[in-house]
Amino acid sequence: MATAAIAAAPATAVTAPRLKVGAVTAGLALILLTTAAASLSLGASGLLPWELFSRDLSPAERAILLDIRLPRLLLGALVGASLAVSGALMQGLFRNPLADPGLVGVGAGAGLGAVVAIVLGGLMPAAIHAATGMYLVPLFAFFGGWATTLILYRVASLRGQTSIATMLLAGIVLGALAGAATGVLVYLADDNQLRDLTFWGLGSLAGANWTKLAAAAPILIAGLALSPLLARGLNAMALGEGVARHLGVPVEGVKRGAILIVAAMTGASVAVSGGIGFVGIVVPHILRLAIGPDHRSLLPTAALFGAALLIAADTVSRLVVSPAELPIGIIMALIGAPVFLWILLARRATMEI
Amino acid sequence: MLLASGLSVSLGRRPVLSDVAFEAQPGQITAIVGPNGSGKTTLLRMLTGDLAGQGAISLDGDTPATMAPRALAQRRAVLPQATAVGFPFTLREIVRMGHEAGHAAHRPGIVDEAVAEVGLSRKIDGFFHDMSGGEQARGHLARVRAQVWEPMRDGRPSWLFVDEPVAALDIGHQLQVMTLLRRFADAGGGVVAVMHDLNLTAMHADRMVLMDGGRIVAAGRPTEVMTDPLLSSAYRCRLCVNTAPPKGIWLLPQAAALA
Ligand SMILES: Nc1ncnc2c1ncn2[C@@H]1O[C@H](COP(=O)(O)OP(=O)(O)O)[C@@H](O)[C@H]1O
Ligand SMILES: [Mg+2]
Numbered sequence: 040m041a042t043a044a045i046a047a048a049p050a051t052a053v054t055a056p057r058l059k060v061g062a063v064t065a066g067l068a069l070i071l072l073t074t075a076a077a078s079l080s081l082g083a084s085g086l087l088p089w090e091l092f093s094r095d096l097s098p099a100e101r102a103i104l105l106d107i108r109l110p111r112l113l114l115g116a117l118v119g120a121s122l123a124v125s126g127a128l129m130q131g132l133f134r135n136p137l138a139d140p141g142l143v144g145v146g147a148g149a150g151l152g153a154v155v156a157i158v159l160g161g162l163m164p165a166a167i168h169a170a171t172g173m174y175l176v177p178l179f180a181f182f183g184g185w186a187t188t189l190i191l192y193r194v195a196s197l198r199g200q201t202s203i204a205t206m207l208l209a210g211i212v213l214g215a216l217a218g219a220a221t222g223v224l225v226y227l228a229d230d231n232q233l234r235d236l237t238f239w240g241l242g243s244l245a246g247a248n249w250t251k252l253a254a255a256a257p258i259l260i261a262g263l264a265l266s267p268l269l270a271r272g273l274n275a276m277a278l279g280e281g282v283a284r285h286l287g288v289p290v291e292g293v294k295r296g297a298i299l300i301v302a303a304m305t306g307a308s309v310a311v312s313g314g315i316g317f318v319g320i321v322v323p324h325i326l327r328l329a330i331g332p333d334h335r336s337l338l339p340t341a342a343l344f345g346a347a348l349l350i351a352a353d354t355v356s357r358l359v360v361s362p363a364e365l366p367i368g369i370i371m372a373l374i375g376a377p378v379f380l381w382i383l384l385a386r387r388a389t390m391e392i
Numbered sequence: 393m394l395l396a397s398g399l400s401v402s403l404g405r406r407p408v409l410s411d412v413a414f415e416a417q418p419g420q421i422t423a424i425v426g427p428n429g430s431g432k433t434t435l436l437r438m439l440t441g442d443l444a445g446q447g448a449i450s451l452d453g454d455t456p457a458t459m460a461p462r463a464l465a466q467r468r469a470v471l472p473q474a475t476a477v478g479f480p481f482t483l484r485e486i487v488r489m490g491h492e493a494g495h496a497a498h499r500p501g502i503v504d505e506a507v508a509e510v511g512l513s514r515k516i517d518g519f520f521h522d523m524s525g526g527e528q529a530r531g532h533l534a535r536v537r538a539q540v541w542e543p544m545r546d547g548r549p550s551w552l553f554v555d556e557p558v559a560a561l562d563i564g565h566q567l568q569v570m571t572l573l574r575r576f577a578d579a580g581g582g583v584v585a586v587m588h589d590l591n592l593t594a595m596h597a598d599r600m601v602l603m604d605g606g607r608i609v610a611a612g613r614p615t616e617v618m619t620d621p622l623l624s625s626a627y628r629c630r631l632c633v634n635t636a637p638p639k640g641i642w643l644l645p646q647a648a649a650l651a
Contacts, residue, residue: 287465
């Protein structure tokens, strides 16, 4: 019998360019701490970073720090981490780096849910208010995002394969539909509700306070904490649902888990900060280039990077047109849209999109 | 032993398999052959639970359909006809997915050994999508090998189900892969392989199962299945089986053109 011993070719080894996960994680943690310190101290009232620790603050300064900047910082960190992790989860679910809750209509669906809660909340039975309390808006945003993700997955995935064209087109349609429904509701809204709604479209952390933080934080923290459980499953799903099943992954459970977590985190984020796009695209994409697509390292680093990015963008949004504020959604679009185009062009060169 | 009976399935309202019975022994390579569209992939997908249909399947006394996914993944690995990789993983990361899902997950070094077995050590830390089609096929083979690394474990056989494992390979690597499957079977593992190349199959398989039109038309040792009437009827052309000294049989492909 032929032994088929094939002599090893004497060529040199091939190595994918990758950075060390540990170094990247440490670097991102450092950046997060730095941006957090900067965000706490920079602003219209002109406290400097080192003054936080080096001198006693006046009561007014203390109030600015504790009641305005600190909840805003924490909310920005949690929302940024959640948006980035949601993006990574959704991309894993759809096996495609262009999937992002904001782009494919999930954000719009969550927005519709939130607007329903704001505008029609008064018409709902008292029992619902009693049961949900301050979670009414995040809860409705969650249902909106969840329904959109489910529809999207049903439309775009067939037998475990996902068509990116179908997904993007379906996302556009679902986003338009949710946007139209939202428009109708805005038309019905009274002046008070309109003021609540205006801040939505722009996407901003300006309304941050401890109450909003308390409403969103448990959902966002739970989502962030649970997402690593999906990492191994999502890695396997990159080879298709069939292969993932043969790798011992409970595929339906992973899909359901990813959809629920994405919907919950997108819903809660949208409920407190409106629609902030592109974080979920930019962060995972850059990290995949740096450390590779393994979700076990991608998800935690995405959380750190997303938090730092949103805090930085928020700080910039407060500074550039100070004392007014530029909505953070505008800044993220300015950064994110070119990155999205860059991914599109790079993929067009190598494969069918 | 793998035992299946009464396998029937319709795809798009057309019956593709009708009442097929199939068995494969551990320690053997069982090859499924037949013309394009005869139902080989469909049969394999039924056997691996990828397709739901009618019929009963038992794997060494257990029913795969009711086993926990993790437990099943430690007993058997499946290589589909084609696998697309969605993100820029390296070969090492792809093979590691098999290793970590399998029964030797706690033993280090298997990823490197499995990659060496298919002759890709030099590319182990390169991007999977930068490899050629044939190299990717061998990379996926290394992944399923790493998943069921021990051909026998706790006195029970491990199983490999592979759909056209040599389809994209040159003749040297075809022999390499068949030798890999042979060693796995010789050490007690079970191999069920959909094959296209009849000569290669006759040389390496212990049993051949010939399919035609969604049915098994012949099954047995290669010498029993590789006969002029059986092959000519299944492949719808005149085929001549020859024997060459000292033993073994071979097919003259040119004969097909004379039909
Ligand atoms: N998803 C499907 N829907 C309809 N028909 C299918 C499907 N998959 C396979 N078939 C048909 O079933 C038959 C057997 O296919 P297959 O098992 O893939 O053949 P092969 O023996 O070449 O592997 C073919 O005629 C094919 O057209
Ligand atoms: Mg086939």
